[in-house]
Amino acid sequence: MDYVHSVWNYFASICNCWQCTEDTGAQPNEPNERTHLLVDPVNHSPALRRSNSDGLSNDYAHSLPKKDDQNALSRLVQNTAINMINVGAMDCHSLEHQEYKDRIRVYSQRLHQQWNNVQHPSVSMKGLLKDVPSHQFYLSKPLSVEDTAQMKLFTEKALDSVSHIRIDHKEAVVVPFRIP
Amino acid sequence: METQLEKVLMDTAARPDTVGALVANRQGLCLVAKGDIDPNVSGIGMAIAQQVAKLEPNSTVPATICLYSGNKRCVIKNDGRITAVIFKQLTANSATGN
Numbered sequence: 001m002d003y004v005h006s007v008w009n010y011f012a013s014i015c016n017c018w019q020c021t022e023d024t025g026a027q028p029n030e031p032n033e034r035t036h037l038l039v040d041p042v043n044h045s046p047a048l049r050r051s052n053s054d055g056l057s058n059d060y061a062h063s064l065p066k067k068d069d070q071n072a073l074s075r076l077v078q079n080t081a082i083n084m085i086n087v088g089a090m091d092c093h094s095l096e097h098q099e100y101k102d103r104i105r106v107y108s109q110r111l112h113q114q115w116n117n118v119q120h121p122s123v124s125m126k127g128l129l130k131d132v133p134s135h136q137f138y139l140s141k142p143l144s145v146e147d148t149a150q151m152k153l154f155t156e157k158a159l160d161s162v163s164h165i166r167i168d169h170k171e172a173v174v175v176p177f178r179i180p
Numbered sequence: 181m182e183t184q185l186e187k188v189l190m191d192t193a194a195r196p197d198t199v200g201a202l203v204a205n206r207q208g209l210c211l212v213a214k215g216d217i218d219p220n221v222s223g224i225g226m227a228i229a230q231q232v233a234k235l236e237p238n239s240t241v242p243a244t245i246c247l248y249s250g251n252k253r254c255v256i257k258n259d260g261r262i263t264a265v266i267f268k269q270l271t272a273n274s275a276t277g278n
Contacts, residue, residue: 141248143244143246147268148244150192150195150198150255151255151264151266152244155242155257155262157191158185158188158189158203158262158264159261161182161184161187162211162261162262165181165182165185166181167181
């Protein structure tokens with residue numbers, strides 16, 4: 001009987017542990033913007049419910065194998081429970097239309113507040129030629145006549161020279177192949 | 181073959197205030213470069229000239245572009261077949277002259 005009691009204590013401690021990790025959220029009954037979509041997935045998994053039930057631990061306690069095997073078994077159950085999420089068993093909290101609208105208002109207000117607190121770098125950087133110290137000087141600078149005249153002469157001469165480029169070949173450019 | 185073109189560039193690069201000059205072909209590839217100018221500038225120069233030409237698509241006269249930076253300036257012109265780039269520098273003599 002002592003053994004059964006220890007087994008029961010073990011399951012109870014596991015259960016408590018899960019309960020305390022679940023209760024870290026502020027208001028469990030009142031869903032807010034930080035509430036998880038899949039609330040309490042561990043406790044809703046069928047494997048855990050089976051392990052939590054009184055009947056199982058009491059009825060099969062006498063047939064439980066040795067301590068090591070039992071530890072391994074409970075570890076298996078625990079791992080399975082963690083990996084399983086029974087979505088169908090969870091109750092979904094449906095929102096009333098008015099509540100839905102209220103929440104939209106509250107969330108958008110909070111977003112707006114946060115948005116105002118953020119420092120927007122793009123606003124301060126707006127402007128043309130910020131990196132040029134005296135851009136007025138350069139923007140008002142006319143193209144000098146010297147430069148245009150030089151460039152005009154240069155392009156004319158260069159174009160003339162380019163069009164005069166000829167290949168002065170010393171051998172025949174087209175070589176006849178000996179086609180039989 | 182290209183001796184005439186080279187002579188034209190030599191003459192241009194020898195002009196006062198001129199640092200270097202180059203000529204690029206239609207693809208922006210450098211044909212000849214003389215003076216203190218990187219031949220790789222040819223492609224960028226042609227691209228700038230093409231972008232500037234979009235400002236006035238109906239203009240038949242090719243635009244002359246001048247980029248100022250400190251006491252240096254870069255003059256670019258593209259007349260369709262070739263792109264010419266000239267690097268110029270404001271020297272002490274020309275500064276007093278202006």
